[in-house]
Amino acid sequence: MNSCKTKPETPYRDLNKNGKKDVYEDITQSVENRVSDLLSQMNVEEKAGVMFISGVRINEDGSLDDIPGKGMFAKMPQANKLLEEKNINNVNFWVAPNTKALATWYNNIQKAAENSRLGIPFTVASDPRHYFSSNVFAMAANEFSQWPEQLGFAAIGDEKLMRQFGDIARQEYKAVGITEALHPMADLATEPRWPRVSGTFGEDADLAGRMVKAYVLGFQGDHLDSNGVACMTKHFSGGGPQKEGLDSHFEFHKGQIYPGNNFNYHILPFEGAFAAHTAAMMPYYGVPVDQTSENVGFGFNRDIITKLLREKYEYDGVVCTDWGLITDSDMGFTVWPARAWGVEGLSEEDRVKKVIDAGCDQFGGESRPELVVKLVKEGRITEQRIDESVRRILRLKFTLGLFDNPFVNVEKATQIVGKPEWKKLGEETQRRSLTLLKNENNTLPLKEGTLKIYIQDIDPKVAALYGTVVENPKSADIAIIRLRTPWVPFDTKNPMARGFHHGDLDFKGTKKDSIIQLLKTVPTIVDIYIDRPAVIPEISHYAKGLLANYGASDAALLDVVFGKAKPEGKLPFELPSSMEAVRNQKEDLPHDSKNPLFKYGFGLSY
Numbered sequence: 001m002n003s004c005k006t007k008p009e010t011p012y013r014d015l016n017k018n019g020k021k022d023v024y025e026d027i028t029q030s031v032e033n034r035v036s037d038l039l040s041q042m043n044v045e046e047k048a049g050v051m052f053i054s055g056v057r058i059n060e061d062g063s064l065d066d067i068p069g070k071g072m073f074a075k076m077p078q079a080n081k082l083l084e085e086k087n088i089n090n091v092n093f094w095v096a097p098n099t100k101a102l103a104t105w106y107n108n109i110q111k112a113a114e115n116s117r118l119g120i121p122f123t124v125a126s127d128p129r130h131y132f133s134s135n136v137f138a139m140a141a142n143e144f145s146q147w148p149e150q151l152g153f154a155a156i157g158d159e160k161l162m163r164q165f166g167d168i169a170r171q172e173y174k175a176v177g178i179t180e181a182l183h184p185m186a187d188l189a190t191e192p193r194w195p196r197v198s199g200t201f202g203e204d205a206d207l208a209g210r211m212v213k214a215y216v217l218g219f220q221g222d223h224l225d226s227n228g229v230a231c232m233t234k235h236f237s238g239g240g241p242q243k244e245g246l247d248s249h250f251e252f253h254k255g256q257i258y259p260g261n262n263f264n265y266h267i268l269p270f271e272g273a274f275a276a277h278t279a280a281m282m283p284y285y286g287v288p289v290d291q292t293s294e295n296v297g298f299g300f301n302r303d304i305i306t307k308l309l310r311e312k313y314e315y316d317g318v319v320c321t322d323w324g325l326i327t328d329s330d331m332g333f334t335v336w337p338a339r340a341w342g343v344e345g346l347s348e349e350d351r352v353k354k355v356i357d358a359g360c361d362q363f364g365g366e367s368r369p370e371l372v373v374k375l376v377k378e379g380r381i382t383e384q385r386i387d388e389s390v391r392r393i394l395r396l397k398f399t400l401g402l403f404d405n406p407f408v409n410v411e412k413a414t415q416i417v418g419k420p421e422w423k424k425l426g427e428e429t430q431r432r433s434l435t436l437l438k439n440e441n442n443t444l445p446l447k448e449g450t451l452k453i454y455i456q457d458i459d460p461k462v463a464a465l466y467g468t469v470v471e472n473p474k475s476a477d478i479a480i481i482r483l484r485t486p487w488v489p490f491d492t493k494n495p496m497a498r499g500f501h502h503g504d505l506d507f508k509g510t511k512k513d514s515i516i517q518l519l520k521t522v523p524t525i526v527d528i529y530i531d532r533p534a535v536i537p538e539i540s541h542y543a544k545g546l547l548a549n550y551g552a553s554d555a556a557l558l559d560v561v562f563g564k565a566k567p568e569g570k571l572p573f574e575l576p577s578s579m580e581a582v583r584n585q586k587e588d589l590p591h592d593s594k595n596p597l598f599k600y601g602f603g604l605s606y
Contacts, residue, residue, distance in 0.1 A: 013404070015119025016041065024403070031398045035391055041118060044376050044383060047390045048369035049087025051362050053125060053320060056082065056091045062104030064112065071095070075330065077367070079122065080112040086369050089113055090362070090393070092125040092182065099143045099176060103413040106177030110406040120394075121402040125180035125232070128199075130169050132430060132551035144172050145422040150184060150211070151530075152433030152550035154201040155569030155603070159214040161429065166218015168422050170229045173219075175416040177408050179400050180230045180280070184215045186269040187238055187284075189533075189573050190262075191587040193245025195487075195500040198531035198550070200240070202572025203590040204600060205268035213272035224279055226401025232320060233273040235284030237304055238266025241588035248286035248297075250497045252490065254341035255295070256286040260589035263291050270313075279396055280318040281309065282364065285325075285339040296342030299325050300351070305359035318392045323365025326351050334493035349374060356381055361389035428565075430549075430556040434527075435569035436604040438546035443523065445563025445606060446478060454522060456481035462554040466562050478544075479524040480561060482554075483507075483515070485534040506535035506579050519543055527557050533575050535582065537597050548575075563606075570603035 012025045023029050023037035039047075057069045057076035064080045073094055082088040091109075096102050106124060113121045132146045145168060148155075153162050173181065188208060189197040201208035212233065220228045239248075239256070246253035273281070283298035283305065292303035299305075299321040309315050322339070326348050329336040340351050352371045355363065375381040397403065436444070451467040454476035463469050463480070470476050488503025507515060518524060519542035526543040528534055530550065540546055547567065549557065559565040574596040576582045585593040591600050 013114070013119065015114065015403070016117065017119075027404050031395055034398050034403070035394045038118065038120075038394060039387060039391060042390070044373050044386070045369065046087045046118065046120070047383075047386050048372035048376075049089065050120070050390050050393050051372060051386070052086075052088050052366055052369055053090040053092055053362060053364050054082050054088050054367040055323070055365055056093050057095070058093050058097060058102065058105050060097045060101060062097060062101035062108065064105075064108050079109045082367060083109075083112055083116060083122075086367055087116075088367060088369065089116075089120050090123045090125065092127070094127075096129075096142060099414050099417045100410055102176045103408050103410040107407050107410065110177075113406070121397060121406040123180055123397055123400070123402065124178050125182050126173070126178045127182050130165075130172075130426070132426075132553060143418045144169075145418055145426040146430075146553075147426040148430050148433040148549070148551040149198050149531075150201050151198060151572050152429065152552075152569070154207055154211055154572035155433045155435055155550060156429070157207065157211075157570065159210055162211050162214035163218040164425075165429070166215050168425070170219045172417045172422070173229045174227075175408060175413040178229065179402065180232060181219055182232050182234070182282070184212055184231065184233060185235070186212045186233050186273055187235055188240040188266050188269065188590065190240050190266075190590050191242055191245050192505060192533040192573065192576060192582055192585075192593070193502065194240060194242050194532070195245065195247050195502055196239070197533070197573070201269070202600075203574070204572070205265055205590070207572070208269035209272035211272070212269050213276045216273055216276035216278050220276065220279065224277065224399055226399075226404070228400070230279035230396055230400060231273070232280035232282050232318075233270065233278040234282035235322065236270055236281050236298070236309055237263075237283070237288070238270070239284035239286065240266060242286065243587060245502060247500055247502070248284065248341060249339065249500065250490075250492075250494070251337055252497075254285075254287055254297075255289040256284075256587075257289050258291060258588045260586040260592070262586075262588040263288070265590070266588065267308075274313055274315065278317065279399075280320055281315065282320050282322055283360075285322050285341060287342045294342070296354075297325070297339065299360060300340070300343050300354045300358055302358045310359050316392070318362055318396055319360045320362035321355055321360050321364045325355065326363060326366050326368060326371070331494070336494055336496070353380060356385065356389070361392050427553065427556060430552040431560055431565035432568040433550055434552060434557065434560050434567040435548040435571055436545075436567040436606070437548060437571075437575075437598055437602065438540055438543060439604055439606065440544045442606070443544045444525065444561060446525075446561055448562045448564075451477040453477070454479040456518075458482055458554045458558075462558065466558050473518055473522045476522050479518060479522045480558070481515075481518065481524060481526055482557070483526060483528040483539075485528065485530050485532045486511075487532070501532060504535075504579055505532055505576070505582060507539070512538070515539060516542060525561055530575075533573050535576050535579055535597075537577055540597060566605055567603070568605060570601045571598055572600070574598060574600045
């Protein structure tokens with residue numbers, strides 16, 4: 001008598017609570033089969049909900065209790081409320097609690113998702129969280145390992161290091177439930193006044209393309225799977241050429257200009273993202289003036305999204321708009337207009353239709369799925385067209401393994417985030433990225449422990465480890481000061497706009513006079529944080545030593561100044577010699593200011 005053994009059934013999560021294993025719940029099925037099965041079970045309201053990524057706030061204890069929010073994000077909703085009321089299961093957040101609370105919150109929202117009709121899991125996205133210098137475009141690193149900004153990696157130019165960073169950041173993200181990175185930026189810093197220069201890889205398209213590719217491979221791996229974090233590369237087809245650097249987040253200037261006829265140059269770094277199979281792509285806000293058949297913002301622009309991205313580059317990943325294209329944002333004390341540039345006269349419903357007709361799949365920073373539902377029910381957009389976008393978004397959720405095991409180990413997360421060896425490598429990278437621009441008479445490196453030091457904007461406790469800190473510069477053997485590239489805040493009630501570093505790049509008036517006076521009083525080492533290309537000819541002239549950083553601690557700087565580490569950075573953009581040169585250069589051209597103080601790629605060492 002023959003006996004037959006039945007193969008044990010693969011465990012599954014009964015997400016739709018029907019007591020049987022559906023195709024979409026079956027891990028042995030292909031991703032495409034699972035997507036098709038789930039799509040067939042979704043109603044229009046659920047499909048529309050998937051097409052939105054909404055900003056949320058997180059309670060400090062990670063709970064989903066209805067606790068009032070604080071600060072400028074107080075009006076942000078809770079993730080579980082968005083799910084219950086609008087079927088939204090893609091979210092991003094800004095202010096985060098500690099690692100344990102963040103991981104706890106993530107598990108709590110996934111439990112809420114598990115209890116929804118079809119059990120579609122949340123995708124949690126984030127802007128960069130690993131920069132030493134947090135700015136308006138990046139979140140504070142908190143307990144994550146701390147590294148220089150993208151510019152710092154460009155200054156080093158090491159693609160293996162770039163990929164290693166991506167892999168480390170991936171592990172820290174995954175530990176707390178972040179599975180989609182709203183980065184890297186593949187834009188080019190060809191306009192030195194642009195506030196977002198700090199988030200780029202500089203002004204050279206070849207270098208930027210190589211770094212973008214390595215970055216995405218670090219987060220996603222050679223083939224994206226449940227171990228990876230999806231990258232949403234931005235901002236196609238290049239957001240750098242802002243007129244006079246005025247950023248199109250705001251109504252100050254809504255267009256991008258190309259006086260050097262260099263539109264195609266700004267696309268080149270994105271080819272690195274395509275080569276690495278970036279999971280998603282984000283267009284920018286501005287209008288590419290006179291580059292397409294109609295002067296409308298990138299997210300509304302069919303020539304950009306469908307003809308260029310989808311057809312020419314054959315891109316079939318998720319395309320998500322930048323945040324806030326459809327509805328005005330009530331910030332409590334002021335209203336931030338929707339970034340519907342070129343289509344301001346359209347209704348919110350018509351803006352949604354235009355974005356979808358352009359070829360986008362997802363709406364960033366919005367929570368209005370009812371507008372999509374209305375368009376479908378009125379027959380203005382077909383459900384088949386909606387299915388195309390929802391399929392792409394669901395495909396990514398399945399690829400990331402979210403339907404099979406969306407939860408994280410809270411205790412393990414606290415052990416993974418900020419591992420000592422990762423923090424050490426981040427600190428070493430800060431040191432390597434420092435760019436030595438001047439070293440008169442080989443003043444550097446200084447001799448540790450023997451000098452009386454006058455400092456500005458350096459922690460005295462850190463400086464005391466290297467020499468004797470004095471309060472009067474006239475009593476010092478050497479001064480070491482830290483500066484930041486100047487900027488001019490806009491006079492506006494919008495705190496986001498006030499925080500963007502717009503305006504001139506040079507020091508003026510009493511601030512400049514006080515710096516020069518110090519440089520004349522005592523031999524001085526100047527370090528300047530160049531989130532934008534600073535105009536510093538006089539400072540360069542009088543300083544004994546001049547360094548540039550892209551996010552580095554006091555200890556990182558002083559280790560380089562005193563020879564414990566070597567500066568390896570090369571400028572990822574040129575430093576102009578004057579504001580006149582800045583104003584005369586063309587916004588879309590790299591390396592084009594007249595007689596730059598320091599050329600692209602310059603950097604000394606010792």
